[in-house]
Amino acid sequence: MPASTKFDAIIIGSGQAGNPLATALAAAGRKVALIEKAQFGGSCVNYGCVPTKTLLATAERLHLLRTAPEVAAPAVLGAAGLRADLAAAVARKDALLAQSRQGLEASLTGAGVALFRGHAAFTGPRTVRVAPNEAPHAPRDLTAPLVFINTGTRPAVPDVPGLADVPYLTTTQLLDLKELPEHLVILGGGYIGLEFSQMFRRFGSRVTIVEHSPQLLEREDDDVCEALKAGLAADGVEFVLGAEAHRVSRGPDGHLTLTAHTHQGERRVRGTHLLVATGRLPNTDDLGLGFAGIATDEKGFVQVNDFLQTNVRGVYALGDVHGGPQFTHISYDDYRVVRDALLHGKRRSARRRPLPYGIFTEPQVARIGLSEGQAREQQQPYRVAKMPVASIGRAQQTGECTGFWKVLVGPDDRILGAAIVGAAAAEVMAMLEIAMAGRLKYPVLQEMIFAHPTWSEALNTVFRHLKTAR
Numbered sequence: 129m130p131a132s133t134k135f136d137a138i139i140i141g142s143g144q145a146g147n148p149l150a151t152a153l154a155a156a157g158r159k160v161a162l163i164e165k166a167q168f169g170g171s172c173v174n175y176g177c178v179p180t181k182t183l184l185a186t187a188e189r190l191h192l193l194r195t196a197p198e199v200a201a202p203a204v205l206g207a208a209g210l211r212a213d214l215a216a217a218v219a220r221k222d223a224l225l226a227q228s229r230q231g232l233e234a235s236l237t238g239a240g241v242a243l244f245r246g247h248a249a250f251t252g253p254r255t256v257r258v259a260p261n262e263a264p265h266a267p268r269d270l271t272a273p274l275v276f277i278n279t280g281t282r283p284a285v286p287d288v289p290g291l292a293d294v295p296y297l298t299t300t301q302l303l304d305l306k307e308l309p310e311h312l313v314i315l316g317g318g319y320i321g322l323e324f325s326q327m328f329r330r331f332g333s334r335v336t337i338v339e340h341s342p343q344l345l346e347r348e349d350d351d352v353c354e355a356l357k358a359g360l361a362a363d364g365v366e367f368v369l370g371a372e373a374h375r376v377s378r379g380p381d382g383h384l385t386l387t388a389h390t391h392q393g394e395r396r397v398r399g400t401h402l403l404v405a406t407g408r409l410p411n412t413d414d415l416g417l418g419f420a421g422i423a424t425d426e427k428g429f430v431q432v433n434d435f436l437q438t439n440v441r442g443v444y445a446l447g448d449v450h451g452g453p454q455f456t457h458i459s460y461d462d463y464r465v466v467r468d469a470l471l472h473g474k475r476r477s478a479r480r481r482p483l484p485y486g487i488f489t490e491p492q493v494a495r496i497g498l499s500e501g502q503a504r505e506q507q508q509p510y511r512v513a514k515m516p517v518a519s520i521g522r523a524q525q526t527g528e529c530t531g532f533w534k535v536l537v538g539p540d541d542r543i544l545g546a547a548i549v550g551a552a553a554a555e556v557m558a559m560l561e562i563a564m565a566g567r568l569k570y571p572v573l574q575e576m577i578f579a580h581p582t583w584s585e586a587l588n589t590v591f592r593h594l595k596t597a598r
């Protein structure tokens with residue numbers, strides 16, 4: 129058995145909670161070990177938010193070139209046929225990622241955090257064995273009274289016959305593709321599938337989304353789903369909804385065929401590449417949780433209480449690995465919950481907190497608080513203000529007229545929730561979130577002075593459309 133090294137805290141996984149927590153604990157004088165089996169920065173930096181939004185920027189520029197005449201700019205010769213230089217776009221993205229990783233590693237080591245590169249697994253409640261990535265290093269046992277699990281998730285691959293026998297792509301692999309797919313078929317129309325669909329369509333690929341549910345984003349109101357679908361369809365993304373994929377095969381030409389039952393009968397979708405984006409699984413199966421007695425749910429997500437503590441004393445789980453909404457800002461807030469409890473003696477629940485989120489397509493979709501569906505489910509009385517983006521002055525000037533703003537207001541005139549589909553949606557949503565946090569009544573926003581001409585100015589006008597919900 130390897131000799132063990134004692135720490136005050138061990139963090140498993142360099143995710144969006146683990147990194148700032150390591151720094152904060154080290155700054156407070158604790159001896160901290162951070163173990164990462166792949167790349168520092170976790171999913172957000174390496175195969176999540178940052179690479180996708182960096183590549184989406186390339187896709188958006190291509191789109192702007194193609195659509196220049198819409199704002200009376202000269203047509204770019206050959207713009208309609210423009211294709212992304214994917215190798216160059218991926219190199220731009222990789223340079224940014226390398227810079228982020230280097231900065232992160234420097235700040236962790238600068239703070240005095242001991243970094244371990246290797247796979248970590250529990251051998252006991254507060255003992256973790258690190259199997260180093262590189263031979264000939266021997267395994268190391270680390271012990272600490274506090275252990276934080278921040279191991280995130282990986283792509284879930286559905287059990288579709290034939291899928292395992294074809295060279296399908298996960299989101300992580302797609303981010304490194306150097307040649308543009310001729311026809312990308314995407315299994316799964318969730319956040320990831322939707323953002324990638326527009327990215328590759330604008331890069332120049334044909335794109336088809338095959339989604340299990342009869343509509344995209346099942347949890348959202350119908351008008352939100354329809355508006356997003358219409359926006360993507362306008363770009364040329366194709367959809368096969370309500371599709372039960374039951375076979376995948378590869379022809380002699382290397383092309384892949386996905387066969388699905390739909391309400392309209394059997395559909396065969398043939399493409400050159402297949403992306404699987406059907407949700408994510410927690411990285412807990414090889415974490416030795418059984419040796420520590422740490423409880424998980426039936427899908428393997430670590431069970432935690434309101435304060436992110438597991439059933440084992442001193443062991444916490446932060447970020448995507450404990451289930452619930454999978455967003456960088458939520459993982460980061462997990463860090464704040466734990467930091468405040470451990471370093472500042474302030475207990476705050478990780479359950480009762482706002483949940484803003486955005487889908488970074490065009491049109492963007494941004495959400496906060498209750499949807500109409502949720503308000504009805506909870507029998508929460510509400511009035512709703514819904515206004516087309518096309519009526520906003522800023523939209524008329526820029527030509528970005530797609531979508532709508534929808535804000536729900538309670539009987540006390542306070543904002544219950546909102547959905548914005550359209551340009552700058554996620555930025556405007558932040559303002560509604562601040563209004564909700566400050567418990568402002570809607571007339572305050574209606575009468576507030578906003579700089580002209582901004583998107584935010586429409587907060588003056590949206591509430592003129594308030595109607596009692598039926």
Ligand SMILES: Cc1cc2nc3c(=O)[nH]c(=O)nc-3n(C[C@H](O)[C@H](O)[C@H](O)COP(=O)(O)OP(=O)(O)OC[C@H]3O[C@@H](n4cnc5c(N)ncnc54)[C@H](O)[C@@H]3O)c2cc1C
Nearest residue numbers: 141143144165170171172176248279280447448454455456
């Ligand atoms: C394609 C994509 C796009 C996304 N876009 C957005 C977005 O726009 N906005 C947003 O808010 N969220 C987005 N997300 C979600 C977001 O990336 C995650 O919610 C966020 O990064 C939270 O991660 P985390 O802190 O749980 O851990 P992660 O960042 O997932 O980090 C976990 C780390 O643990 C390591 N690890 C796992 N097991 C072990 C082990 N046994 N030993 C050592 N190390 C281990 C992993 O290698 C990984 O580095 C996106 C995700 C994906 C996949």
Ligand SMILES: NC(=O)c1ccc[n+]([C@@H]2O[C@H](COP(=O)([O-])OP(=O)(O)OC[C@H]3O[C@@H](n4cnc5c(N)ncnc54)[C@H](O)[C@@H]3O)[C@@H](O)[C@H]2O)c1
Nearest residue numbers: 286316317318319320321339340405406407454486487488
């Ligand atoms: N902009 C953002 O904030 C952003 C962007 C990307 C990812 N993320 C996070 O990453 C997480 C994972 O994203 P995701 O898109 O993989 O998961 P998801 O759960 O959002 O969507 C998966 C989709 O795949 C469908 N599906 C599942 N099995 C299927 C099958 N066999 N055939 C066809 N369709 C199937 C589901 O119905 C669902 O619509 C999200 O929960 C999100 O929190 C966030």
